[in-house]
Amino acid sequence: MPSLALFDFDGTLTTRDSFRDFLFSSFGRRRVALAASKTVLASIRSFRRDRGFLKETMLRSLLGGMPYDFYLSMAKKYADTKIEKIIRPAALEIFSKHLSRKDSVYIVTASMREWVASWAERHGKEIVVIGTELEVDGGILTGRLATPNCRGAEKVARIRKTVDLGLYSEIYAYGDSRGDHEMLALADHPVYRWRKVPEI
Numbered sequence: 001m002p003s004l005a006l007f008d009f010d011g012t013l014t015t016r017d018s019f020r021d022f023l024f025s026s027f028g029r030r031r032v033a034l035a036a037s038k039t040v041l042a043s044i045r046s047f048r049r050d051r052g053f054l055k056e057t058m059l060r061s062l063l064g065g066m067p068y069d070f071y072l073s074m075a076k077k078y079a080d081t082k083i084e085k086i087i088r089p090a091a092l093e094i095f096s097k098h099l100s101r102k103d104s105v106y107i108v109t110a111s112m113r114e115w116v117a118s119w120a121e122r123h124g125k126e127i128v129v130i131g132t133e134l135e136v137d138g139g140i141l142t143g144r145l146a147t148p149n150c151r152g153a154e155k156v157a158r159i160r161k162t163v164d165l166g167l168y169s170e171i172y173a174y175g176d177s178r179g180d181h182e183m184l185a186l187a188d189h190p191v192y193r194w195r196k197v198p199e200i
Contacts, residue, residue: 001169005098006159006183009109009116009131011176013095014086019055019111021086022078027062035061051110052149059134064143068136072114079118090194094174097200099124104168106130108159108183110151130158151179156186172198 010017023032039057043049063071098105106128109116113131120127135146148154165171165186173180173187174194184190189198 001167003098003101003103003170003172004163004165004168005095005103005105006171006173006187007095007105007107008175008177008180008183009107010111012174012180013088013091013107014083015088016086017111018083018086018115021082022075022112022115023058023062025078025082026074031062050149051151052145055110055132055149056143056145059141059145060143062143063134063141066141068134068139068141071134071141075112075114076118079115079122083115083119091174094197094200096123098172099127101200103172104128104163106159106163108150108155110149110179128162130155130162153182155180155183159183159186172200 007013010019020032023035027035035058038061039054042057043054046053048054095105105124105126107116107120107130109129109131111131113129113133116131117129120129130150132148132150133146135142135144147158150158159165170189171187172189172191173184174191175181175184176193180192184192191197
């Protein structure tokens with residue numbers, strides 16, 4: 001039976017958060033700072049602090065009304081020119097070993113799926129990316145999320161919806177934050193912040 005490898009992206013495969021990095025790269029720090037201030041005000045007014053609400057409010061300010069195809073081109077440009085610079089070499093080595101063993105490799109991320117998938121395609125067409133999805137209406141981004149923010153228990157829900165875990169003899173999972181704990185609990189070989197990496 002094959003093995004399954006589940007990788008978080010931000011902070012695990014990368015050295016920093018790609019969501020924030022994408023926004024800075026695509027919109028500039030000044031515009032992102034303005035959107036962040038609006039997000040803080042919206043949070044105060046609504047008494048909401050959850051990450052999904054904060055992310056959606058930021059995205060509504062920056063992406064709302066944008067053609068989806070234009071956003072895709074932005075995501076691809078970011079993947080092609082920026083992501084490789086923030087990838088952890090040691091993490092990529094483990095990632096590549098799973099691919100060379102013909103394991104089923106999934107990236108499960110709270111970031112938007114598009115730029116992560118664009119990066120993943122360069123390393124293997126067989127890599128599956130599960131990420132936070134944006135709502136599109138008539139080819140236009142609404143600025144809302146089409147799925148819950150993909151972290152914590154939502155990661156496990158999305159994995160179980162996509163993968164038949166019973167097909168695998170062993171499950172490896174790699175994460176770095178509280179939002180990965182539930183995913184790590186699925187694994188025979190959980191790796192947190194690259195401690196105690198098993199032999200691959």
